[in-house]
Amino acid sequence: MEQPQKTVQQQLETATRSYDPNTGLETRDMLLNIGPSHPAMHGIIRIVAKLDGETLKDIDVEIGYLHRAFEKMSETVSYNGVMPYTDRLNYVSPLINNMGYCMAIEKLLDLPVSERAHYIRVIMSEISRVTDHLTCVGASAMELGAFTVFLYMIKAREYLWELVEVVTGARLTISYCRVGGLKSDLPEGFAEKTHAAFAEVRKVLVEVDQLITRNRIFFDRMKGTGKISKEDALSYGMTGPFLRSTGVNYDVRKDFPYAIYDQVKFEVPLGTSGDNLDRYYVRMEEMEQSMRIVEQCLKQIPGGPVAVDPQTGKPMEASEMVDRAKMGQIDKITDKIAITDPTLEGSDSRVHDKILVSEKRVSLPAKEDTYGNIEGLMNHFKLVMFGHGIRPPKGEVYFPVEGANGELGFYVVSDGTDKAYRVRVRPPCFTIMSGLHKLLVGEQMADMVPTFGSVNMIGGELDR
Amino acid sequence: MNVPLLSDQIKSKFPDAVIAAHQYRGDDTVTIRPESIVRVAQTLRDDPAFQMNLLMDLTAVDYSKFAQEPQGKGGHINAGIALKQPSDIPDANPWPGPATQARFEVVYHFVSLPLKHRLRVKVPVEESKPEIDSISALWGGANWFEREVWDMFGIRFTGHPNLKRILMYAQFEGHPLRKDYPVTQRQPLIGPNN
Structure with missing residues (x-):
């Protein structure tokens, strides 16, 4: 077996000391261990950084602290039983994971789903995308000292989570989608509630925009830091707001439309330079576009009148x-x-x-x-009892959806039994993390914080 | 569609490398010989007919227990209830299954942004020699994906610059996503020794 490459630490131990040519003083690289549990890290991750003064010379990223064997566990439970696990992949926007998994299984079954269900799924995923971006932007602003922004954005997120709660009955671990549809329909008065919540969110976005977009400190710390070129981003397989901030126009919703994304109008915001500031702009604009999608969906959504007993007029x-x-x-x-x-x-x-x-x-x-x-009872039992459940035909499918961080793909192999033979998640932030050294090496140590914030690393989907 | 299928184009370009090809649920798939993966991947990336500039996903599947009911002790295995197999959901275009008898298949998902198409490339890997050439020189993203496959399946990627475990810790024994690794098996957690 070939020798693995030396870690930063091993390199340091063997490195010869160098001397500064001007002063003759001995200089040594310093090793800084950031994480696994660190207040400036979103989630549990360890970065071993080699520092020359304040400049990052090399980094070594270690992940896996949150590994919960999602893929292995998915092979042991029924198809519907995987749904709660998908909630815990990206716990900031779990509805998108639900949708991606369900649509992968539906593709495997070759099962057409009603249009209304698709509309509701899209509405819920777009609301989740906004909450995800709010969390990401808010948290990274907080790390640059703008604590107010964080509080405002969490307040806005709260309005949206209330919507999510009304529909799904839960805030975080929602398990709302079902293979073939959804757990339940939208409640009455949902459209009005959504419009009211969006009005509040928009207010917050305007406020935040006024607070930080032209704020000197924020601007200077975001502009030009954490830069990545188009070619590098593509080579590392980065997708989502990250790739779009470099100017590459790739959005699964536009390029490989699924559900009803081809029936709504929205724009894909693009950056130019691929730095932290562009990623901030892209995320801010995407929130507006997501709300636009939801509003169109609420207008276009088919069906939905309440059916009542014709004799009494009551359920x-x-x-x-x-x-x-x-x-x-x-x-x-x-x-x-x-x-x-x-x-x-x-x-x-x-x-x-x-x-x-x-x-x-x-x-x-x-x-x-x-x-x-x-x-109904028999039907229910035939689907939920051990050994029963959905039995898709033998086959394999890959289904991508646009997660909040990029392409979220589910690759499912079925062997015809009631349990999936293999469930693979293509987590969007895994590829971003694999290219983290491209973003950080050569930068100042302090720039690591906004850069890492803009990655929006989600431990749940990174480590699975 | 007038444009020939990507798998057919691969077939005509590399007649000796392709083992099988199929389309299932609209996913174009081609299975190629392990020794030709770097050659094919390079063509996929650079040939103007393919322009696959994104390596979207790289994973593996262990087919050793395929279509067998689970045996032995497991976490959630339903033993003791006699089950009649329910009627299968009909499938007009059945899936041909894995192309060879090899235990593993390494699965690549490529995407072309300029041409907006996707292709799945599968490579069978024998249990006796779990090795395949690395494509991390072509795509930076392959680096971590391949480390994960090594970690989870024990498939070695020759030419990989830094093939070490990624999700599990270095002292971990075995490869957890192999089908012969029991779900219930526990190993004491030993922290990294640095």
């Missing part, structure tokens, strides 16, 4: 539905909506059939059906 009680079913009056109630237990409020959608495909071997039945009739 039906589950108990009454069961009584009728016992009398064999199934034809009158199969398409009716029952009011189920109050604890299930989040999931008793009234238009469930509009957001889930009717393929019973794939999609979980509506909760009204599970609790209201035996067919």
Whole structure:
């Protein structure tokens, strides 16, 4: 086996000491260990830096501290069981992970999903993209001393997370998508709530823009630091805002449109120089574009009127539905909506059939059906019991979506059983981290902080 | 579509290197011999017909337990319940499966930004000699991807400048994503000795 390359530390130990030609004084490189747990690092990562004065001469990046064996675990649970794990990949925008995984499985099954479900998925992913960018920009501004910006942006994120909470019932680990559709439909009054939240977010964005975009300290520290060329970014496979800040126009939503991204109008903001400032600009503009997409989606979204019992004009009680079913009056109630237990409020959608495909071997039945009739209960059991569940045909697919940090791809191999044979995630920040030395070497030590902030490293998807 | 499939173009350019090709769910896939990977990758990157300037993903699959029900003790294995296989969801265009009997397959996903196409290249790797040439000289991003495949599958990339573990720690024994590595196996965590 060939000898692995020496780490920075080993190089240092063997390095001969040099002398400054002018003064004759001995100079030595200094080794600085940053992380794994450091307040200026987003997540657990270790960077061993070789310093000459304040200049970074070489860095050694060590990752893997948050490795939780996502890919191995995905091989041991059913297809739907992977969904909660995907939440924990990128925990700042989990809805995009949900969507990517679901769409990969749907591609494997060759399963067309209803348009309304796609619209809701896009709405939720774009809201997540905004929250992700808010977190990234806010945190990196905070590290440059602009603590107010961080608080403002977290406030704005809070408005959006409230929206997410209304729809999914959770804030972070949401598991909202299902193979074939979604857990539940949008709640009533969602559009109004969204518009109100966006108004607040826009206010915050204007405020932040006024606070820091022309702020001398912020500008000087961002401009020209953490620079990467187009060629290097492509060679390292960087995608997302990172690649776009160098001026390369690549956005999965535009170039390989999925879901309904070809039916909405939006622009892809591009930078020119690939430095931290451009990445900040790109992210700020992308938030606006994401909100634009959501607003269009809310206008265009098909279906969704509430279906009610034509006799009473009200949704039906589950108990009454069961009584009728016992009398064999199934034809009158199969398409009716029952009011189920109050604890299930989040999931008793009234238009469930509009957001889930009717393929019973794939999609979980509506909760009204599970609790209201035996067919629904059997269907539910056939999908959730161990050894049952979705069984896609043998095959392999790769499905990319545009995550907040770049292309998020799922490569799934199925061997025809109820568990995935292999689930591979292509995490967007893995490639960015692999090229981190291109961004940092030759820069000042202090510039590492904004540069690393703009990488928006997410430990969950980096280490899986 | 008038443009010939990328896998067909590869076939005509490297008739001796291609083992098989298929399209499944619109994903164009070509399986090539391990010794020709650098040659093919170079062509994919530099030939104006391909212009694959992004190496999107590089991973591997261990096919040793493919289409076998899991054996032995595992974390979530459902033993003791007799199951009738449900009827399969019909598939009009079935997947041909792995092209060779080799245990591993290294999988490359290439993307061309100027021409907006994707190609999956698969390379079978034998268990007896888990080695393949590194393409880290062509794409910087391959460096870490290959380290991860070495870490997780124990496939060695010859010519790689720095092939060491990336997600696991240096003292870790075995390669966790191999199918014969039990899910339940635990190893004591030993920190790096520096």
